[in-house]
Amino acid sequence: MSETEVLAGLADIVNEVTGIPASDVQMDKSFTDDLDVDSLSMVEVVVAAEEKFGVRIPDESVKDLRTVGDAVTYIVKAGVSA
Amino acid sequence: MRLPAGSPGARILGVGDYRPVRVMENAELETMVDTNDQWIRERTGIARRHIAAPDETIVDMGAAAGAKAIAAAGLSPVDIDLVLVATCSHADRMPGAAPQVAHRLGIPSPGAYDLNAACSGFSYALAQASDAVRAGSATRVLVVGSEKMSSIVDWTDRGTCILFADGAGAVVVGPSDEPGIGPVVWGSDGSRGDMLTCTGDDPFIRMEGAAVFRWATTSLAPVVREACARAGVEVADLQVVVFHQANARIIDSLVRALKLTDDVVVAHDVVDSGNTSAASMPLALARVLESGQVESGSLCLLLGFGAGLNYAGQVVTVP
Numbered sequence: 001m002s003e004t005e006v007l008a009g010l011a012d013i014v015n016e017v018t019g020i021p022a023s024d025v026q027m028d029k030s031f032t033d034d035l036d037v038d039s040l041s042m043v044e045v046v047v048a049a050e051e052k053f054g055v056r057i058p059d060e061s062v063k064d065l066r067t068v069g070d071a072v073t074y075i076v077k078a079g080v081s082a
Numbered sequence: 083m084r085l086p087a088g089s090p091g092a093r094i095l096g097v098g099d100y101r102p103v104r105v106m107e108n109a110e111l112e113t114m115v116d117t118n119d120q121w122i123r124e125r126t127g128i129a130r131r132h133i134a135a136p137d138e139t140i141v142d143m144g145a146a147a148g149a150k151a152i153a154a155a156g157l158s159p160v161d162i163d164l165v166l167v168a169t170c171s172h173a174d175r176m177p178g179a180a181p182q183v184a185h186r187l188g189i190p191s192p193g194a195y196d197l198n199a200a201c202s203g204f205s206y207a208l209a210q211a212s213d214a215v216r217a218g219s220a221t222r223v224l225v226v227g228s229e230k231m232s233s234i235v236d237w238t239d240r241g242t243c244i245l246f247a248d249g250a251g252a253v254v255v256g257p258s259d260e261p262g263i264g265p266v267v268w269g270s271d272g273s274r275g276d277m278l279t280c281t282g283d284d285p286f287i288r289m290e291g292a293a294v295f296r297w298a299t300t301s302l303a304p305v306v307r308e309a310c311a312r313a314g315v316e317v318a319d320l321q322v323v324v325f326h327q328a329n330a331r332i333i334d335s336l337v338r339a340l341k342l343t344d345d346v347v348v349a350h351d352v353v354d355s356g357n358t359s360a361a362s363m364p365l366a367l368a369r370v371l372e373s374g375q376v377e378s379g380s381l382c383l384l385l386g387f388g389a390g391l392n393y394a395g396q397v398v399t400v401p
Contacts, residue, residue, distance in 0.1 A: 038125055040331055043296045059293045 006072045013048045027069035086218025093262020094401050095254045098150025099368035102132040115240035122244045127330020131247030131356030140172045140179045143250035144228035145186040151252035159187045164220035165194040168203030168227045168360035201388025203360030209266035211255040226252040227360035236286035247356030251364025264313030268394035278389040298332045303339040313397040322382035327352035327362035
């Protein structure tokens, strides 16, 4: 799956979990500082992303996903190796 | 050798609660740690919680709740022959709280022991009480959840001190012709014990909040479905759900996952009482009954989960 496809899918998930407009979910945006996604909503985003993209994102990796770009890159890589 | 006849079923005969007098609003926590009312409400749903007096103990609170439960059941202390206290914050290793609670209430020489399954403790104790009645090991059991979490909270840790609180809840379990307490579904995952701890090396609760949240919101809906299936009822038949009151967002997530409809009464005592660990379910059940929203005999799902990790749930009928 391409970065563009993952970004679009992730933006939909963030919108569903938090109500933030999908168009605000851009690669350079920080989940906490820019999008105001709290740690529990981040868990919900990760769980939904695992299901949508068929990847595993373990607890210890979640804290490294600071920006939307971090998450997109992680999911693309995990998708290739899955 | 002979065995007692026991009882075809067991049910909850009465419920009682005790909430410490002191109420701590979120605003008070703002003066202690870097937090604020909005932050706490958004992440936990908690608005306030009860905090025990410095000299108030698990035994004091448990006996107060137990007395109310025995009265609500229309019984006297002499009618009780087994006392179980679920707690993870009892200050003393010995003696246990249960014999002390029994003594305080004037229950003569019952079987009495404590049970520590952390936040799941009440469902574990309720299952043991039900089994004891059905097997004939006891006839009427006082089941207490009593916690003084304020005594094991690090009041400088904003991730936990905003959550935990004090109180006690109790039920009396007795024999019945029709089953009023369904089969328990319980389990554990000790490999993830480090997610939520209070160890000998550190007197305070430590919690990986996001990891616990993830476990609770992804692993527990199947436990509820299994508890219903084993009791022979549909999830859609539930009229009341009382989950462990850890966090309103966990409760709301489970409600969504189980597709519970708006007419199901969902306990949200966490808003006013915080997370009281093993006391949270009987406290929340008492509040639901007080509200008058629930008729006697309604089908109610209880689900405890927490440190261990462990969990336990069962379907019951409310008294």
